[in-house]
Amino acid sequence: MLAVVVVLFLAVGVSDGVILSKCELKQQLEEGLTLQIPNSADVLAQIVCHVQLTSGFNTSAIKTIPEPQEPRSGPRRGRSPRGNNKGGSSSNESDEDKDEVWTLYGLFQLSDHVVCNSAQSRALNLCRLSCDKLIDDNTSDDIACVQTLINALTYPIPDPETARHIHKMISLIHQPECMTMKATSYFAICQTP
Template sequence: MRVFVTFLLSVLGASLVEGRIVSKCELQTALVNLQDANDPRGLTPDLMAKIVCHVELASAFNTSAVTRLDRQRDRRSSGAHGSGNSSEEKSPRPAGRPVEVHSLYGLFQLSNQLVCSDGASPSPNICAMSCDDLIDDNISDDLLCVSKVRETLMKNGFRARFFEELKKWFMNIYRECGNKTPAYLDNCVQP
């Protein structure tokens, strides 16, 4: 009976979010179409390859991907050090040191604490959108949000609001996919 209930809940949960898997080439074409021909700082083929690689690693091209991240602000309670024999490590997390929880949404795994609003977590909501908009089968709003984040950094540089957080996201792309070149997208035919 438990197996049936678990199966039923997973099917119902999956049907609530209408996501899809996009192909590497579909994403590349969408990024190309998003570019402004008059912007010399547009997405270079090299950066495009790195972004597509990031999407592959972060969401497996799944538009409905949601990743929940829990980070404890108190390292002692994370079990990250020592042998576990200390009474300090065995004690519960001290009051006032909450667990930091945030989620990443959609193809690009965008944070609810920075670019969108989930209605529960505080967020500057840079893209002025609900996080639910990032997990449907329509990728145009995801692309526009990524474009807005990039534009914010390009226009304002170090003065950009939330510069450090935005920089971390882009640096993660380079950390994961720094070795990807335009050859990564060679099997995609340009329209």
């Protein structure tokens, strides 16, 4: 009996995350984000689509990936930030860049190199929080961090290194499958009768 209680205690203590529904996340984003751009409903659908594809709406999702390559201007071809790029690296990459690994946290799969502080990496810590705050069931700080990223894209970033890391982080969010998403169809299930 004691073993069962210990296992239950450990399971509850380790799993602070929850799985949200598409409609729950939509509502939370509508309440927490300020999108002052044309077609903001469609942008919201694209953000939620990204969450669905990368974290499955799991607030405690964690993944590691090789450091994303510089975002390209122009059409994107064969971009796969989750793939391993050990064999075909370009000559302008340093050995340090090739071995760099990013850990992505939470619903939005935000990087420890850009938005939060973790023990594993040096970080910009743009959102001024510990990475473990992105993997709990409180999504308000996650949404505030997404707002910070959106705001960072709105204003010029004077430091080129900071700008480079922010653009790499944003390139992870642009899922090709989500870029043409329309709110009316994507959120149709969320309409109340």
